[in-house]
Amino acid sequence: MKNPIMICRCEDITLEDIKNAFSMGFTDIESLRRHLMIGTGPCQGKTCIPMLEKIISEMSNKDFRGVITTRPPESPISFGSFLHRGKNEKL
Amino acid sequence: MREIQEHPILKLARGKEIWIKFSGTPIRAYENETVAMALYREGIDVFTESSKLHRPRGMFCAIGKCSSCMMRVNGIPNVRTCILPAREGMVIEKQDMYGKLPESIEDFPEPCEIYTDIVIVGAGPAGLSAANILKDFNIRVLLVEQNPKLGGQLIKQTHKFFGSENEMAGTRGFEIANILIQNIKDSNINYKTDSTAFGFYPDSTLAIFQNNQLLKVHSKYFFFATGASEKMIPFAGNDVPGVFGAGAAQTMMNVFGIKPGKDILMVGAGNVGLIVSYQLLQAGINVKAVIEAMPKIGGYFVHAAKLRRFGVPILTGTTIKEVMGTKRVEKAISIGLDEEFKEIEGSEKEWNVDTVCLSTGLMPSVNLLSQAGCTLKYVSSLGGYVPIRNRELRTSRETIYVAGDVSGIEEASTAMVEGKIASLAILEKIGYATGREKEKNIEELQRLREGPFSSKIVESLGEVTYE
Structure with a gap:
């Protein structure tokens, strides 16, 4: 079987998925992100967003660069590190 | 093995x-x-x-x-x-789907607050050279690096550097790194490896994760030398194990002494692709070909000539179409491109390789700058979004400076000079007299960018430099 064209390797989103979502009306990065969860995985879009910007810019003839904001954490970290430890406290 | x-x-x-x-x-x-x-x-x-x-x-x-x-x-x-x-x-x-929460929090120490004058994020050539200037002054410096070793990507550069005497031209990259690292270790600078800066919060707290502990850093100045990441390109099978970034192959070989594969197809004939291909040959690995989508080779002639001497073909106007294999690359298919970058039917070529290396460009790691509210601008020849800065590498925020690839993709020599300029600018702001040092380095940077290969960079930098 032919391998898919993987765009987001964190959330397993392929080029095919993006094309399908686009034809359903998800035609900008924000709505694609909400619908497919592309770019919302542990690497926070470091690999996929530049490809996605290019793909949908070509599909829609609009410029989608510069619309992404990033929030902490921008790298995967353990949430345990946010916990203040009380005595005998368990998760 | x-x-x-x-x-x-x-x-x-x-x-x-x-x-x-x-x-x-x-x-x-x-x-x-x-x-x-x-x-x-x-x-x-x-x-x-x-x-x-x-x-x-x-x-x-x-x-x-x-x-x-x-x-x-x-x-x-x-x-x-x-x-x-x-x-x-x-x-x-293996990850169990999304993973499970740990049963106890014993492994997570209490968060810790750190107060400092300058925090440098990233200990590659830019961060290290800044720290090497700052170490001689009576200020508190914290240097953080997310990798286990200091040196960033400089520790894997086995080729001799071009450029000027001042930036140790003629010396191999990893040897330059060794000198800079030793100076830091011998100094009073507080450095932390295995430390990932993951967030810049609205109250200007820089959050760092180190060995399961949260470090909240409060600093007068922030110096971001976070480098870049390798760009991915879309093709069938681009996620199959055995498809690596060219930089990853370099890390495996030159930092850890590991062969990335047996037979390699290199995608991209810029300087990274050419240099890494040559280093693969040095490590005893077979490079079948270097393919490049553009109609001509992007990197320096000397690097391309070295490969040709070893009989490695460099095919321009060619890109990768598909990778076969499930658990490892078994085969790769390339395809010719016409002048409009459209695939030429029937021009497919099969390569018996177990590894495909991608050197298709780098992208500045600007996420923390974006969180800090620094103004960014998209400049494609600099690799993507880069921070607007002045000639002293100060961003749109008074206390935030940048240097190296995060401010636009270039090379290690210019990153080192930028690190010096930005750190000298911070020292002047704090109130130290540094003589003509800063101006000298600004002139040095201009000299490094005089070559014909730099004209595009100089032009692009003009778009993001104010004052």
Whole structure:
């Protein structure tokens, strides 16, 4: 079987998925992100967003660069590190 | 299994032998080796599987930028094993879909607050050279690096540097790194490895994660030298283990003494693609060809000539179409492109390779700058979004400075000079007299950018430099 064209390797989103979502009306990065969860995985879009910007810019003839904001954490970290430890406290 | 036995430049010394467990099987590792490197060296291509389609995942970027090598380590999910040093008895498991929360929080120490004058994020050429200036002044400096070693990507550069005497031209990259690192270790600078800066909060707290502990850093000045990550390109099978960033292959060979594969197809004939291809040959690996989508070679002639002497074909107007294989690359297909970059039917070529290296460009790691509210601008010839800055590398925020690839993709020599300029500018602001040093380095930077290859860079930098 032919391998898919993987765009987001964190959330397993392929080029095919993006094309399908686009034809359903998800035609900008924000709505694609909400619908497919592309770019919302542990690497926070470091690999996929530049490809996605290019793909949908070509599909829609609009410029989608510069619309992404990033929030902490921008790298995967353990949430345990946010916990203040009380005595005998368990998760 | 994949150890490089002999190397013309590097002396490959391995640390003490230790044992870790991977999915229940004991695996030999060495001290100073990361978990992912140990697994790969022992012949393991597939580390874990993806969450929805269960596709095999292994090494990809090798420097903690992507998510491909994430596993469950001692019960904690989503750990980037490529930058995690192996320790005796570590238990490594495949991710169980999304992972589970650990049962106790014993492993997480209380958060810690750190107050400093300057925090430098990233200990590559830019960050190290800044720290080398700052170490001679009576100020508090914190240098943080997310990899287990200081030096960033400079520690894997085995070629001799061009440029000027001042930036140690003629010396190999890793030797320059060794000198800069030793100076830092001999100084009063507080440096922390294995430390990931993951957030810049609205109250100007820089959040760092180190060994399961949260460090909240409060600093008068912030110096971001966070470097860049490798760009991915879309083609069928681009996530199959054995498809690596060219920089990842370089890390495997030159930092850890590991062969990335047996037969390689290099995608991209810029300087990175050409240099890494030559270094693959030095490590005794077969480079079948270098392919380049553009109609001409992007890198320096000298690097291309070296490859040609070894009989490696460089095919321009050619890109990668598909990779076959499930758990490892088994074959790759290239295809010719016409002047409009459209695929030429019938021009497919089959390559019997187990590895495909991508050197298709770098992208500045600007996420923290974006969180800090620094103004960014998209300039494609600088690699993507870069911060607007003045000639002293100060961003749109008074207390935030940048240097190196994060401010636009260039090379290590200019990164080192930028590091000096920005740190001298900070020193002047604090009130130290540094004479003409800053101006001298600004002139030096201009000299480094005088070559014909730099004209595009100079023009692009003009678009993002104010004052």
